[in-house]
Amino acid sequence: MNDMTPTREEREAKLQGMGCKRKRVEDVRFTQGRGQYVDDLKLPGMLFGDFVRSTYAHARIKKIDASAALALPGVKAVLTAADLKPLNLHYMPTLAGDVQAVLADEKVLFQGQEVAFVIAEDRYVAADAAELVEVEYEELPPLVDPFQAMAEDAPLLREDIKDKTEGAHGPRKHYNHIFDWQIGDKTGTDAAFQGADVTIKEMLSYHRTHPSPLETCQCVASMDKIRGELTLWGTFQAPHVIRTVASMLAGIPEHKVHVIAPDIGGGFGNKVGAYPGYICSVVASIVLGVPVKWVEDRMENLSTTSFARDYHMTTELAATKDGKITAMRVHVLADHGAFDACADPSKWPAGFMNICTGSYDIPVAHLAVDGVYTNKAPGGVAYRCSFRVTEAVYAIERAIEILAQKLGMDSAELRMKNFIKAEQFPYQSALGWEYDSGDYHTAMRKALDTVGYDALRAEQTAKRDAFRRGETREIMGIGISFFTEIVGAGPTRNCDILGIGMFDSAEIRIHPTGGVIARMGTKSQGQGHETTYAQIIATELGIPADDIMIEEGNTDTAPYGLGTYGSRSTPVAGAATAVAARKIKAKAQMIAAHMLEVHHDDVEFDIDGFRVKGLPEKRKSMKEIVWAAYNQPPPNMEPGLEAVSYYDPPNMTYPFGAYLCVMDIDVDTGVYKVRRFYALDDCGTRINPMIIEGQVHGGLTEAFAVAMGQEIRYDEQGNVMGASFMDFFLPTAVETPVWETDHTVTPSPHHPIGAKGVGESPHVGGVPCFSNAVNDAFAFLGSTHIQMPHDHWRIWKAARALGA
Amino acid sequence: MIPANFAYHRPSTIEEAVGLLASLGEEARALAGGFSLIPMMKLRLAAPEALVDLSRIAALKGVREEGPEIVVGAMTTQHQLMSDPIIAAKVPLIPETSAVIADPQIRYRGTLGGNVANGDPGNDMPAVMMTLDATYVLAGPNGTRSVKARGFYEGAYFTAAEPGEILTEIRIPTPAPGAGYAYEKLKRKVGDYATAAAAVQLTMKASTVETIAIGLTNVSETPLLAQDAMTILAGSRLEPEVVDRAVAAAEAITNPASDGRGPAEYRTAMAGIMLRRALARAASRAQG
Structure with missing residues (x-):
């Protein structure tokens, strides 16, 4: 070889494949303001819609008078439920098996509910006109507290279903009840509790919050009446599902509905479902024959399109006196607001809440979830988490701390004692999941060693003594969380959305000169798919990532997929990408063998081409093979080089991690300072460490926000407080x-490249870690649990109540 | 988040601005940096028919010394206050306050006049101006007049300014050399209004408080001058029991709203804590 021949390392580096910190290709346009978002779309003759929204949480609509609005120059139409009823579009189906009013039908059920849709020449006129629509209300008593929802004299909210004793998930116990979902061994669990040495029970409230994508929900609907085709651009995390729903609701054949999700400015679960704004824009465009744009403002986003959480979890653990957990029992009261618009796979009304046994080998458990209606905005979505997994992890990780406190045991030690052992995987949990892989002890030990856990506990003891002596007004909390997520929904045997199995897809097409276009059924909202999917293909096929273009979001060109949420892109579409690439690779091997004039079993893949086994100089580069695929294919072989894969995952993936937070709290003000935050993530095979680190930073920041103050509050009248x-x-x-980040690598055994997904882990693991830090700080004063959010005044109030 | 229609005027002299406000009538509003008025218009809590933008009036900008006073033009921005050498040397309480108002982008446009003139109890500068015993100069159709900051605030968004008057300058008595000062603000995050805040300006001689003024932000309908606390502390050596009494006196005049920052009792307690901390820091800075 001469000096010009690249080394194996150089050839590998040139690919920028898996494991490489490849810079995000999408950032070239994002950082220069050249992204193309929905609101950048300007079509000839386009009109603007704006909502008239309810001022009350619960009221009867006596009259809607739009005459003044219609008289305003530039106003084209005002839609109300009366206009939608003949089309049977005044209600739409939710993902949870309920229906949601598109425009309020006789009653309003939450403040901010959509009452009328004003369509005008520009958004300024639309806003003026919305103010001119006069709605006469008769106030009804509001139901705000979910614990009062099933009271005998509670106000009846849903008159449209008041006589329905069966809901989508079984019998309803009360007119404000939605479902009662139970799983696990009740008898066995009750028995274990009865004979237990030690038990703990705490009602852990996870407050109502909301994702905050920079770009709010929005769409442009354009009906071409001549062709009978509808085009809908929108901020959709799941564009293909939106197309199916739009086709079903509008009665337009699916191939004549074009749904396009352009660049999206963050989703975090907010953009999974369908909202009244989409339906109204479509109807308006069909009625008026011109494109109609609808863009939510920030207050509308926070107060109407889907909230997250609002889970009130009575959590119990039973254990032996030396700290072996023997059973878990959880009852959840789930506040869904006025309509159950929970974005979960259809068979899972409480999502994957049954991952609540966490990372621990708990022999028996029982979970019951009661969903109820209240006069609040409908939802809730999985805000940067797989379905209800943040709630589940919060419940177990707080409960572990409370149990450790009762046992007088260090909580890290209690965790170590109860972890599922590496040799137990695949592990069958008491509540029905099969955990794919894990090595929890190694991860936990690495975390404790890295932060110097024993020294931190010693410092805490000294600070507590100083506090007791009156020498300081600052206390120190050490928060630990060890989470196991369940992501990558999911196997079609138990996961579907409106009957559509939750597979995902990839289609890879290689052009004659080696350029690649690949399309997936997912949709990036900032995750960096254009970068990472290309890295998978680069490694699998030996083609430089820079020669691979990734495209998502256009339902006309991309293969059908269920979209991006629940950390499913890498586990499902990432798997499809690898499988499709391997199909191409198999054909490339045949072509290479033909070119090298050997049997295909005698060639092997070698970084960026194929070589003859034992004769490494006899090789063909992928570039040569690709050209040959089109121009000199072997006899009896079709020309071309492309493949598609629809991947139905055999199981979920189970990323995990160990987080630790050190927090100092000023008890006089409730002001806290996070001194240190260490996050060890194990997401299996790591495709792009830089993107993983960015995901962890972002997820931790959202976790910090939620734990320490991010809340959608209501007053007693059901008024939304502080939705800005x-x-x-x-x-x-x-x-x-x-943020300090770290990792271990335990690949998923069933995923083609062993990757598990990471985008939501930091949020799921972060929230309990912050909350545990606050709670740990106050534990020495006799506190067992302080509810989130831990904002200044609540911390101060807790300190006062404890006499600090 | 879209305001109602309004007409927009941008005069270049004070006289022109006063004339415009007089001719446009009560539905016209003067616009300074826009950080209070524009959000209220976007929420349609305010719907003025006309705005008179003061941003191009050169006479409303800048800082100068005039005899025993420092004169600040009403359209001087928070950023300019933070970088002005006269202010830094003579009234450091002001840049210390500016630095905890909003964020850099807003401080480049937000003005001292806008902060003090509209009577928003959440704004920080009104209590500081009361603490410094500043005087506001108002120009109106009948000429100019002066009103003490300590007598200017009548209620939330209600001030002694008459319709048609604009604030042209703020005149601050130059503090004695070596005076101690501090502004302590508790807030939830950058850009937030104070949960509670306290301003202290004092002079000390032989470890004894000679003169003292205390202002409190966002714990009542109006900014507060903590007169009783000032009386208790004047002449004291800031003994712990005297400070306790003064803090109790200051807390007693608060009447905060319960809101997302916390319930009223918390905000009152925080006014006390902020005062304690401001007192300690101001005393440590005072010479003499």
């Missing part, structure tokens, strides 16, 4: 702690 960034806690760079 003035009150809703969105931390800036100033408030955000510094």
